[in-house]
Amino acid sequence: MNGHVTDLLALAAAGALDQAEAARIEAHLRECAACAAEAGEWRHLTEGLRRLPAPKPSRALVARTVEAVESRLAERAERAWNRAALGFVVAFAWTLAVVAWVVLDLLAGGLRQMTLVGRQQVVKRRRLFPQCVQRALRLIHRAAAANTKDLSGDGQFLTAGDGVIPEVLTPHAGALQSGDASPVVEKRRTPRAGQDQFGRGQPQRLRRAGVPAQRCARKRVAALLRVP
Amino acid sequence: VDPDRDDAARLRRGDTAGLAGLMGRHQDRLFRYLRRLVGDEAVAEDTFQQTWVQVAERIGRYDGARPFGPWLFAVARNLALDHLRRRRPESLDDVDEPAAPGGGESDPLARAVALQQSGRLADVVAGLAPLDREVLSLRFEEDLALPQLAQTLGVPIPTAKARLYRALARLRERVLAAGPAEEWR
Numbered sequence: 001m002n003g004h005v006t007d008l009l010a011l012a013a014a015g016a017l018d019q020a021e022a023a024r025i026e027a028h029l030r031e032c033a034a035c036a037a038e039a040g041e042w043r044h045l046t047e048g049l050r051r052l053p054a055p056k057p058s059r060a061l062v063a064r065t066v067e068a069v070e071s072r073l074a075e076r077a078e079r080a081w082n083r084a085a086l087g088f089v090v091a092f093a094w095t096l097a098v099v100a101w102v103v104l105d106l107l108a109g110g111l112r113q114m115t116l117v118g119r120q121q122v123v124k125r126r127r128l129f130p131q132c133v134q135r136a137l138r139l140i141h142r143a144a145a146a147n148t149k150d151l152s153g154d155g156q157f158l159t160a161g162d163g164v165i166p167e168v169l170t171p172h173a174g175a176l177q178s179g180d181a182s183p184v185v186e187k188r189r190t191p192r193a194g195q196d197q198f199g200r201g202q203p204q205r206l207r208r209a210g211v212p213a214q215r216c217a218r219k220r221v222a223a224l225l226r227v228p
Numbered sequence: 229v230d231p232d233r234d235d236a237a238r239l240r241r242g243d244t245a246g247l248a249g250l251m252g253r254h255q256d257r258l259f260r261y262l263r264r265l266v267g268d269e270a271v272a273e274d275t276f277q278q279t280w281v282q283v284a285e286r287i288g289r290y291d292g293a294r295p296f297g298p299w300l301f302a303v304a305r306n307l308a309l310d311h312l313r314r315r316r317p318e319s320l321d322d323v324d325e326p327a328a329p330g331g332g333e334s335d336p337l338a339r340a341v342a343l344q345q346s347g348r349l350a351d352v353v354a355g356l357a358p359l360d361r362e363v364l365s366l367r368f369e370e371d372l373a374l375p376q377l378a379q380t381l382g383v384p385i386p387t388a389k390a391r392l393y394r395a396l397a398r399l400r401e402r403v404l405a406a407g408p409a410e411e412w413r
Contacts, residue, residue: 056260065280
């Protein structure tokens with residue numbers, strides 16, 4: 001079969017050749033009766049394939065298919081809704097947890113802080129208040145003692161009304177204000193260098209600043225009496 | 229305007245009217261293709277239904293810029309081949325034993341009558357291997373040109389050409405075993 005194109009005849013009948021191959025086959029078939037006969041057989045066969053009875057889907061099958069697809073689409077939509085709802089719930093829960101954590105932390109921290117500060121203040125007051133009172137009373141007694149000895153008309157401090165002595169100490173201060181001796185004046189004496197009128201040493205920083213010793217004592221009393 | 233593209237977009241939005249449009253245009257050729265490929269009516273119906281369900285589920289993956297038909301046939305083909313592999317784990321390219329000539333050699337008249345019956349060729353085609361049936365159906369029933377045929381099969385054009393030739397050669401062999409080619413027109 002040298003020169004024959006039998007291998008291409010089937011594809012030629014199927015219309016699956018390119019232009020060059022188709023032209024080659026056509027030229028050969030004009031000269032070769034054997035190949036032309038075989039090509040005819042192939043054409044018969046392929047024409048038969050094109051006329052095969054075409055099965056079609058039944059209406060029942062189409063209806064079942066549409067029903068199945070709609071059911072599946074409904075399931076998918078429901079799943080999508082469930083996923084969205086679940087996602088919303090999870091996101092909401094997370095948000096709520098975070099917000100609650102922050103709020104509780106703030107509250108707990110504030111309470112803790114308040115409790116701590118309050119406790120510290122109580123401790124400080126318990127520690128300081130008796131000292132304040134004791135020292136104030138000591139100062140007042142000393143001023144009272146001085147008042148019995150030496151009075152002056154230009155009273156400067158340790159009076160009941162000048163704010164240095166709080167109201168809680170007013171009775172004690174009032175006791176100092178005897179008769180016409182108002183205001184109470186401490187025994188006037190010239191403080192020594194570096195000492196106040198109570199004989200206490202003046203803080204170095206105030207001494208350097210040139211603050212008189214009397215004012216130092218006044219400040220000290222005020223500091224002692226100041227409620228923290 | 230490509231109606232397939234519009235209907236695919238509607239189906240993507242969950243509108244079953246899009247499905248109705250797509251099915252109306254493709255259901256006959258799809259079922260014919262599946263019927264040839266799987267060979268069995270019931271299996272073809274089952275695969276047909278599964279194909280459209282998968283189309284509805286995976287319509288989001290469909291590229292609207294491409295024609296819908298090849299994508300639909302690719303979905304159907306995967307489902308059908310999966311079924312065939314489960315049913316017949318050996319190669320889908322295997323060929324069943326050729327059927328005995330109708331009527332037998334001892335009865336030429338009966339044989340000639342049998343050969344001329346319409347649908348006889350369909351029986352012979354049904355005896356081919358699934359992949360042979362598939363390529364013949366795509367070429368001669370769906371009238372796909374070689375490039376589209378290769379695209380649907382997922383193979384290069386020369387491979388599709390070779391498959392087509394092999395299927396035709398096997399078909400002719402069986403036909404000749406049953407009777408003269410002229411009787412198969």
